[in-house]
Amino acid sequence: MLLIQVRGYSMSEIAPSIIQIKPYLQSGIVLSEALSIKQVIPTTHLLVPYALEKISAGFPSPAQDYIDKALDMNEHLIKNETATFIVKVASLSMLNAGIDIDDELIVDRSLDAKHGDIVVALIDNDFTVKRLMIEESRKWLKAENPEYKNIYLQEGQELIIWGVVTCIIKMIRNS
Amino acid sequence: MKHENKVFFLIDVNNMYVSCERVFDPSLNNKSVIVLSNNDGCAVARSNESKALNIKMGVPLFQIKDIVQQHNVIVLSSNYAMYAEMSRRFHKILSSYVTDEEVEPYSIDECFVDFTAYEKNFDLEKVGQEMRQQIWKWLGLPVCVGIGRSKTESKIANHIAKKNPGFNSVCDLVNMDPCNKEYYFSLIEVSEVWGVGRKHSKKLQSMGINTVLDLACAEPREMQKKFSIVMARTIYELQGISCIEIEHTPPSKKQIVASRSFGGRVTELTDLKEAISMYAQDACKRLRDEGLLCGCMIAFVQSNPFDPNVPFYNKSITGSFSEPTDCAIDFVKAATSMLNDIYKEGIKYKKCGVVLTGLEPKSGHTYDLLTDFEHIEKKECLMQAMDGIHSKFGKKKLGVGPCFIPGRNWSMSRDKLSRNPFIWDQLILVK
Numbered sequence: 001m002l003l004i005q006v007r008g009y010s011m012s013e014i015a016p017s018i019i020q021i022k023p024y025l026q027s028g029i030v031l032s033e034a035l036s037i038k039q040v041i042p043t044t045h046l047l048v049p050y051a052l053e054k055i056s057a058g059f060p061s062p063a064q065d066y067i068d069k070a071l072d073m074n075e076h077l078i079k080n081e082t083a084t085f086i087v088k089v090a091s092l093s094m095l096n097a098g099i100d101i102d103d104e105l106i107v108d109r110s111l112d113a114k115h116g117d118i119v120v121a122l123i124d125n126d127f128t129v130k131r132l133m134i135e136e137s138r139k140w141l142k143a144e145n146p147e148y149k150n151i152y153l154q155e156g157q158e159l160i161i162w163g164v165v166t167c168i169i170k171m172i173r174n175s
Numbered sequence: 176m177k178h179e180n181k182v183f184f185l186i187d188v189n190n191m192y193v194s195c196e197r198v199f200d201p202s203l204n205n206k207s208v209i210v211l212s213n214n215d216g217c218a219v220a221r222s223n224e225s226k227a228l229n230i231k232m233g234v235p236l237f238q239i240k241d242i243v244q245q246h247n248v249i250v251l252s253s254n255y256a257m258y259a260e261m262s263r264r265f266h267k268i269l270s271s272y273v274t275d276e277e278v279e280p281y282s283i284d285e286c287f288v289d290f291t292a293y294e295k296n297f298d299l300e301k302v303g304q305e306m307r308q309q310i311w312k313w314l315g316l317p318v319c320v321g322i323g324r325s326k327t328e329s330k331i332a333n334h335i336a337k338k339n340p341g342f343n344s345v346c347d348l349v350n351m352d353p354c355n356k357e358y359y360f361s362l363i364e365v366s367e368v369w370g371v372g373r374k375h376s377k378k379l380q381s382m383g384i385n386t387v388l389d390l391a392c393a394e395p396r397e398m399q400k401k402f403s404i405v406m407a408r409t410i411y412e413l414q415g416i417s418c419i420e421i422e423h424t425p426p427s428k429k430q431i432v433a434s435r436s437f438g439g440r441v442t443e444l445t446d447l448k449e450a451i452s453m454y455a456q457d458a459c460k461r462l463r464d465e466g467l468l469c470g471c472m473i474a475f476v477q478s479n480p481f482d483p484n485v486p487f488y489n490k491s492i493t494g495s496f497s498e499p500t501d502c503a504i505d506f507v508k509a510a511t512s513m514l515n516d517i518y519k520e521g522i523k524y525k526k527c528g529v530v531l532t533g534l535e536p537k538s539g540h541t542y543d544l545l546t547d548f549e550h551i552e553k554k555e556c557l558m559q560a561m562d563g564i565h566s567k568f569g570k571k572k573l574g575v576g577p578c579f580i581p582g583r584n585w586s587m588s589r590d591k592l593s594r595n596p597f598i599w600d601q602l603i604l605v606k
Contacts, residue, residue: 083313091606
């Protein structure tokens with residue numbers, strides 16, 4: 001006689017329960033009702049492939065042979081991921097530097113701000129984006145819009161550089 | 176293994192949650208701030224200003240309402256998504272100082288670094304200052320650095336750096352004069368030692384061991400008889416002999432807990448079922464991320480433990496699966512049916528949840544001879560489709576039951592939630 005041991009139980013002991021469980025399992029999976037899908041949050045990386053050489057029309061070789069590397073926008077726009085933050089602009093004070101309301105700025109905190117850099121700064125614990133001007137020992141913030149005032153430090157005021165702006169993301173076609 | 180020439184750094188973010196909030200909302204600087212636990216229950220992080228008001232760690236908000244009003248303490252909900260991203264960056268910066276094998280992220284705001292291999296070539300205190308300055312500049316987070324010959328010693332060093340402003344946030348016990356070291360050890364209560372805790376410190380005090388110095392001078396082998404090998408190891412560590420190595424890979428999970436308290440009080444069984452079905456799905460997601468199967472589930476419900484007027488109701492039930500599973504539908508089915516057995520009418524529930532135990536790696540599971548593979552494959556296909564939808568559209572777009580529809584009766588309250596500056600539509604605004 002052949003006795004099959006399964007996890008310490010003999011076949012005859014568990015067989016009846018299997019017969020009861022099987023139809024239960026096969027009675028089907030009940031799918032829950034699908035919820036409406038409203039918002040898309042893109043979480044994938046988008047890679048745009050580019051060709052290394054020009055491909056002449058009618059050339060038989062498949063184009064894949066010429067694609068060496070894909071363009072990675074993150075790699076292109078962000079040099080130091082760990083120290084990079086993205087902020088949104090809420091004023092017209094830097095319009096002539098090409099920075100408009102709702103533009104997004106890539107800010108790298110690891111960089112040392114130099115004269116002429118556009119920076120995100122803190123004045124009295126408020127965020128502001130301006131051009132940093134360093135003249136001899138004095139620092140001030142320049143607005144790039146004649147309708148806005150430059151910021152000169154008052155007595156007791158402190159200028160804290162929060163980060164250096166490296167890039168403006170400007171959506172020019174709103175969908 | 177015991178080593179006498181190791182060097183460990185312990186880097187720890189000061190008041191992590193409050194400090195994170197301040198990076199993105201500088202108006203919180205220099206003010207009394209507290210961050211509450213899930214559901215705005217208890218204070219889990221306090222700025223130094225709040226600590227000065229004698230607000231204790233973990234105190235329920237209602238017990239400090241008066242202090243909060245009188246001193247205009249700013250109260251925030253916890254923004255875990257944001258803290259987690261800042262924590263990732265914090266650990267990443269520290270791992271750039273050594274190799275990946277020499278870093279151990281110990282918690283959301285603490286990190287051990289094994290610097291042994293580089294001791295000869297660097298001034299340890301200078302390296303500590305560099306770490307501190309880099310984390311401050313790149314992330315805006317203030318940290319303290321402790322340096323010692325063992326993990327336990329680096330923890331004590333960190334404590335010394337935190338309590339004594341003269342150290343400028345970095346304390347190096349490796350190069351400290353032994354007399355100075357004894358002096359600082361004699362100032363710190365034994366309960367501050369890593370791994371000692373409140374229970375042991377009472378017994379230690381009864382033996383006349385009150386300070387870190389007392390414990391460091393104790394005889395390890397004798398103490399092992401009175402306590403355990405752990406205590407002996409702690410004493411060696413305090414004497415500068417390293418016994419606890421950097422842990423590279425976290426030990427595989429023993430259990431997964433998913434529970435949260437409700438925004439209001441919940442009394443209806445249907446509401447409880449909705450809530451528990453969400454926690455079951457959260458737990459399932461974590462289980463699948465780890466590549467595990469679950470054999471056993473515990474479901475529990477609780478009333479509010481702080482309500483002095485009604486007795487505390489706390490019930491749980493355990494159920495096991497005929498075949499270990501990682502399918503959300505199985506978990507929801509099991510959790511909601513188990514709830515029937517522990518639900519009692521007339522209770523104002525504050526919390527419910529599930530615990531998954533009996534975990535094993537999916538890859539190593541041996542199926543039973545009579546397994547219905549066709550059925551398991553069907554479930555797996557369904558789960559993969561769900562996982563795909565979750566990673567593409569967010570985890571609230573598809574679920575089992577109505578739990579992800581907004582505005583449920585049991586939804587968590589997070590009234591004072593700050594923005595998450597790492598999400599496109601919540602970026603910080605600059606003028």
